[in-house]
Amino acid sequence: MLTVPAYQERLLEAVAPLTPVAVSVLDAGQLLGLVTTDEVRAVAMLPGFTNSAMDGYAVRAADVSDAPVTLPVSGDIAAGDTRRLRLEPGTCWRIMTGAPLPDGADSVVQVELTDGGTTDVRIDARVESGASVRYPGEDVQPGQVVLAAGTQLAAQHVPVLLSAGVQSVRVRPRPRVAVVSTGDELRPAGSELEHGQVTDSNGPMLAALAVQAGFDVVAVQHVGDSGPSTRAMLHGLADAADAIITSGGVSAGAFEPLRLAFEDDQSLEFVKVAMQPGKPQAFGSLGGTPVFGLPGNPVSSFVSFLVFVAPALRKMAGRPVDARTVRCEVARGWQPAAPGRTQVARIRMRPDGRIEQAGGPGSHLMGGLATAEGLAFVPADLRVVREGEVLEVIEFHPDEGPRSQALVDTSRGPRNA
Ligand SMILES: Nc1nc2c(c(=O)[nH]1)N[C@H]1C(S)=C(S)[C@@H](COP(=O)(O)OP(=O)(O)OC[C@H]3O[C@@H](n4cnc5c(N)ncnc54)[C@H](O)[C@@H]3O)O[C@H]1N2
Numbered sequence: 001m002l003t004v005p006a007y008q009e010r011l012l013e014a015v016a017p018l019t020p021v022a023v024s025v026l027d028a029g030q031l032l033g034l035v036t037t038d039e040v041r042a043v044a045m046l047p048g049f050t051n052s053a054m055d056g057y058a059v060r061a062a063d064v065s066d067a068p069v070t071l072p073v074s075g076d077i078a079a080g081d082t083r084r085l086r087l088e089p090g091t092c093w094r095i096m097t098g099a100p101l102p103d104g105a106d107s108v109v110q111v112e113l114t115d116g117g118t119t120d121v122r123i124d125a126r127v128e129s130g131a132s133v134r135y136p137g138e139d140v141q142p143g144q145v146v147l148a149a150g151t152q153l154a155a156q157h158v159p160v161l162l163s164a165g166v167q168s169v170r171v172r173p174r175p176r177v178a179v180v181s182t183g184d185e186l187r188p189a190g191s192e193l194e195h196g197q198v199t200d201s202n203g204p205m206l207a208a209l210a211v212q213a214g215f216d217v218v219a220v221q222h223v224g225d226s227g228p229s230t231r232a233m234l235h236g237l238a239d240a241a242d243a244i245i246t247s248g249g250v251s252a253g254a255f256e257p258l259r260l261a262f263e264d265d266q267s268l269e270f271v272k273v274a275m276q277p278g279k280p281q282a283f284g285s286l287g288g289t290p291v292f293g294l295p296g297n298p299v300s301s302f303v304s305f306l307v308f309v310a311p312a313l314r315k316m317a318g319r320p321v322d323a324r325t326v327r328c329e330v331a332r333g334w335q336p337a338a339p340g341r342t343q344v345a346r347i348r349m350r351p352d353g354r355i356e357q358a359g360g361p362g363s364h365l366m367g368g369l370a371t372a373e374g375l376a377f378v379p380a381d382l383r384v385v386r387e388g389e390v391l392e393v394i395e396f397h398p399d400e401g402p403r404s405q406a407l408v409d410t411s412r413g414p415r416n417a
């Protein structure tokens, strides 16, 4: 049996980062989570013009040095005013935050330090030259590197990309994933079930895991216990997807579709990993598209995705491969179900940050999975997990949500309205 790190390594060696593509920054929502392959340089400077940092009055500092003073107000300059204006010595303009400073003005007195007048204004405090003024290029200069190569794009990068005149960025594309459930017993969700049939929950679950982890799902399909049908379906999907994830049909039964399809073929290998759940695994490549064959038990599939598939897909996406883990202390011990195999235990977090097992270790227990808040790694040589033991934990982060949602312009109201 392979160890968990040995199988992870095998998968990582077999996949390569996807070829970079240029993506328009106008599609900012689509960029979230993608990784830049090149430095991104500003085209325009930021700010683009001298402007006010405060609502107040644009003045020459010299004219208010003997404050309190009263100055005539030449007019109003709102944000967005495109006129080229001048300030005559001994006068002022009422100006709003972000509005262009008139030529000749060198500072802004915020409105709170005045009587707020609109024809004449009494200014009660002196200001230094440059007070409350934002200068062109003080934030970003043309040609300046605003994003390093290898940046994983997030909301914080959107403003500078859109404002600094950048047209497009080169990124690794989001891996496109096809999901295939195998087995004659499966029926699509919502179907009436006959005795012996079960709902295909792995397909939608694996699709949800993929989307939640920042990948695109291009197909969710089902095939029965037929080797030829499985071969045909997977070969078809290999052209449309960057990776295929199957569930079921990899263990020792008489009708295992993945085995029937590929056992005599060099394209897929069937291995056992010293992990519980998730012992039987298959991996291979169809026309260069990696195929991850996960075991059918729902929790086995779930765990296998996070432990084996997600790191490989992250490598394809150019992201750091390792899952983020935290070290947590065990609040209440338990007995690992399969000593000698790394147990990937479903756990709950107590309010004090300590953990306990969520439900039993069985790999069919979907109810227990639903109550879990993370997965804890119990080393294979640990026969008993004792209170106080410290384990590595992958926390589930439902707050992170999907990353491929387009940003919608809601200003036009509902579609077809
Ligand atoms: N003789 C042996 N039997 C089994 C072994 C073994 O080593 N020797 N390993 C066991 C382990 S461990 C696992 S895990 C499972 C893996 O089995 P398969 O990958 O072949 O999966 P199936 O047999 O197709 O299904 C297993 C189980 O999961 C249910 N299932 C499958 N697909 C779905 C789906 N899309 N949605 C919901 N549920 C699904 C299926 O109905 C079965 O109950 O093998 C053990 N057996």
Ligand code: MOO
Binding pocket: 275, 276, 277, 278, 279, 280, 295, 297, 299, 300, 363
């Ligand atoms: O590997 Mo199986 O997932 O132990 O039930």
